[in-house]
Amino acid sequence: MGARVDLVAGARPNFMKVAAVHRALSAASGALEIRIVHTGQHYDAEMNDVFFEQLGIPPPGVHLEVGSGPQGAQTAWILERYEAAILGARPRATVVFGDVNSTLASALAAVKLGVDVVHVEAGLRSFDRTMPEEINRLVTDALSSLLLVSEPSGVANLAREGIRGSSVRLVGNVMIDTLRREAEAAARLEVGRGMGLSEYGLVTLHRPANVDEPAVLERLIRLLVELSTVLPLVFPMHPRTRESVRRAGLEGLLFSGASTFKVVEPLPYRENLSLMSSARLVLTDSGGMQEETTVLGVPCITLRDTTERPITVERGTSRLVGNDVEKIRAAFRDALSGSWPRGETIPLWDGAAAPRVASAFLEWLEA
Numbered sequence: 001m002g003a004r005v006d007l008v009a010g011a012r013p014n015f016m017k018v019a020a021v022h023r024a025l026s027a028a029s030g031a032l033e034i035r036i037v038h039t040g041q042h043y044d045a046e047m048n049d050v051f052f053e054q055l056g057i058p059p060p061g062v063h064l065e066v067g068s069g070p071q072g073a074q075t076a077w078i079l080e081r082y083e084a085a086i087l088g089a090r091p092r093a094t095v096v097f098g099d100v101n102s103t104l105a106s107a108l109a110a111v112k113l114g115v116d117v118v119h120v121e122a123g124l125r126s127f128d129r130t131m132p133e134e135i136n137r138l139v140t141d142a143l144s145s146l147l148l149v150s151e152p153s154g155v156a157n158l159a160r161e162g163i164r165g166s167s168v169r170l171v172g173n174v175m176i177d178t179l180r181r182e183a184e185a186a187a188r189l190e191v192g193r194g195m196g197l198s199e200y201g202l203v204t205l206h207r208p209a210n211v212d213e214p215a216v217l218e219r220l221i222r223l224l225v226e227l228s229t230v231l232p233l234v235f236p237m238h239p240r241t242r243e244s245v246r247r248a249g250l251e252g253l254l255f256s257g258a259s260t261f262k263v264v265e266p267l268p269y270r271e272n273l274s275l276m277s278s279a280r281l282v283l284t285d286s287g288g289m290q291e292e293t294t295v296l297g298v299p300c301i302t303l304r305d306t307t308e309r310p311i312t313v314e315r316g317t318s319r320l321v322g323n324d325v326e327k328i329r330a331a332f333r334d335a336l337s338g339s340w341p342r343g344e345t346i347p348l349w350d351g352a353a354a355p356r357v358a359s360a361f362l363e364w365l366e367a
């Protein structure tokens with residue numbers, strides 16, 4: 001067949017998905033010429049290189065080196081540079097992942113040059129258009145020729161938008177393939193114990209709604225420091241959040257003497273998985289961690305008002321609490337007292353989603 005295929009990796013949440021799909025596509029067909037395209041949206045070693053190393057993703061065939069910038073500028077830089085990379089290689093298809101700016105920008109560059117777009121994690125909707133990710137999802141799906149969906153709500157959302165038929169395939173969650181593959185290696189690390197903690201909660205925050213407004217950020221950090229006196233909390237801090245803390249002058253609060261409140265650098269994949277697996281609870285605004293905690297059976301207090309991953313609330317372990325202090329406190333108490341759903345087994349989140357992606361992709365290519 002010899003078809004050229006680009007897989008676009010841009011930001012941290014893409015990497016676990018790219019790893020699984022790259023492996024499955026390579027195993028399914030030796031005839032594909034697969035090129036990893038890194039946009040450079042995330043560039044710090046701990047947001048980036050360490051994931052490529054741990055997850056066995058080959059080095060990018062092309063690196064667009066766009067870095068950070070305002071929404072429009074970052075999107076425009078990817079559009080311009082990926083267009084040039086397409087013209088140089090003429091791929092048959094561009095596979096994009098998730099909902100980050102790199103997903104939208106590379107899909108747009110591809111489709112304008114007549115290159116088919118394949119979207120892994122299609123159809124998810126938060127119905128909140130103030131989130132950049134929601135715009136990225138809507139536009140990417142409208143441009144895609146093959147839409148590979150992780151949970152049933154995605155199929156229903158796409159049908160409502162008039163996207164249905166054989167181009168839409170429910171394949172399951174490729175991120176869980178990576179979780180299952182790495183689980184044993186992660187368990188051996190015992191990161192929590194290495195920090196001297198027998199019991200703890202894990203915190204991550206980076207969404208604009210939680211970290212961009214100084215008053216909200218301060219309220220949340222004060223609450224977390226307070227909760228950490230009940231259950232020690234480990235907080236690997238995203239660079240965006242670190243920057244907001246600095247701008248708001250809140251560094252003092254982070255290190256205000258509560259030794260039970262441990263702020264650390266962003267963690268590599270396995271270290272984070274190790275901490276998450278053994279945590280009593282997770283407090284997060286990450287979409288990926290809502291899914292991972294559901295599979296691990298760990299209570300997930302989700303600091304968002306909406307989720308594009310409703311199955312994690314309806315059948316998993318996630319509860320939406322926004323950034324409302326009283327709701328967070330109540331959820332924290334419930335999780336510690338054990339009055340929390342254990343989560344069901346989610347169909348197709350079984351560690352074999354990426355091979356289903358590969359089969360669907362090859363069928364579509366040959367059709």
Ligand code: UD1
Nearest residue numbers: 011012013041042043044047068100101132133239240243
């Ligand atoms: C992006 C995604 C978000 C995803 C998140 C996971 C979009 C719109 N958002 O948000 O969906 O959940 O990644 O991490 O694509 N920065 C660094 N080093 C880096 C990367 C970022 O210092 O390697 C800092 C920069 O100050 C930058 C800020 O973080 O301005 C935001 O980075 P950006 O990639 O624009 O968005 P994220 O908030 O990371």
